[in-house]
Amino acid sequence: MNTLGKRIAELRRGKNITQDEMAEKLNVTAQAVSKWENDISCPDIMLLPKIAQMLSVTVDELLSDAPKKNIEFVPEDKRKSIDDLMFRIYVNSKDGDKVKVNLPMPLVKMGLEMGVKMPAVSGNEALKGVDFAQLITLVDQGLIGKLVEVESADGDIVEIVVE
Amino acid sequence: MHIKIKSNDDKNINLILPTSLVLSNLTAVIAAKAINKKAETKECQISSKDLCKLMALMRKIKKKYGRFELVDIQSAEGDIVKIVL
Numbered sequence: 001m002n003t004l005g006k007r008i009a010e011l012r013r014g015k016n017i018t019q020d021e022m023a024e025k026l027n028v029t030a031q032a033v034s035k036w037e038n039d040i041s042c043p044d045i046m047l048l049p050k051i052a053q054m055l056s057v058t059v060d061e062l063l064s065d066a067p068k069k070n071i072e073f074v075p076e077d078k079r080k081s082i083d084d085l086m087f088r089i090y091v092n093s094k095d096g097d098k099v100k101v102n103l104p105m106p107l108v109k110m111g112l113e114m115g116v117k118m119p120a121v122s123g124n125e126a127l128k129g130v131d132f133a134q135l136i137t138l139v140d141q142g143l144i145g146k147l148v149e150v151e152s153a154d155g156d157i158v159e160i161v162v163e
Numbered sequence: 164m165h166i167k168i169k170s171n172d173d174k175n176i177n178l179i180l181p182t183s184l185v186l187s188n189l190t191a192v193i194a195a196k197a198i199n200k201k202a203e204t205k206e207c208q209i210s211s212k213d214l215c216k217l218m219a220l221m222r223k224i225k226k227k228y229g230r231f232e233l234v235d236i237q238s239a240e241g242d243i244v245k246i247v248l
Contacts, residue, residue: 006232013228013229093239095239096238096239097236097237097238097239098235098236098237099234099235099236100234100235100236101233101234102231102232102233102234102235103233104224104227104228106220106223106224107217107220107221107224110216110217110220111217114209114213114216114217
């Protein structure tokens with residue numbers, strides 16, 4: 001299960017903020033941030049808006065276990081380098097199995113250049129029809145968020161989120 | 164690298180491997196041979212040269228992100244497989 005601590009850690013790393021920097025901005029100790037990220041304790045409720053703002057998400061997204069839902073266009077001046085983005089594949093099978101694969105974008109790009117097939121990575125046939133090269137082009141043009149949601153004939157749901 | 168396998172019948176495997184060893188070029192060559200031997204289709208095959216390139220990139224990623232969860236699988240029966248770089 002993706003906990004609040006894990007989400008804070010993932011988002012913080014994604015923004016290249018250190019625990020010390022985060023602690024300083026929030027007026028807490030680095031140990032406190034470490035405890036949040038390791039699910040030993042939780043941040044004070046009054047700090048949540050500040051944390052969410054720092055990590056460029058809403059409080060709802062910070063607290064929600066579900067992957068980021070909305071597709072978003074990021075203008076060129078605010079756009080992160082494609083090498084700093086994360087490619088997340090979520091597979092929820094009808095039987096209740098859950099697969100989550102996190103791939104940094106440079107790894108996806110290199111894999112595609114080498115001809116590695118993504119169904120082999122995620123283990124799901126529903127991904128066969130997805131044009132990954134096209135997805136990379138969309139990301140290059142500034143689209144991030146949930147780019148793909150496929151429901152296979154077997155009832156498996158596959159989502160691809162770039163963030 | 165940390166590979167954690169937790170089964171619902173309390174049989175757990177916790178493997179902690181040195182990342183530098185797992186992501187070395189020697190491992191890439193051995194792994195490529197094993198993958199190509201076991202791969203059922205050509206789509207799953209990979210050359211050792213390509214795998215070495217991927218390993219080099221993975222080493223960079225490890226440096227950049229530190230602890231990084233690559234795969235998280237949870238089965239309906241409660242089995243858990245996690246691979247953390």
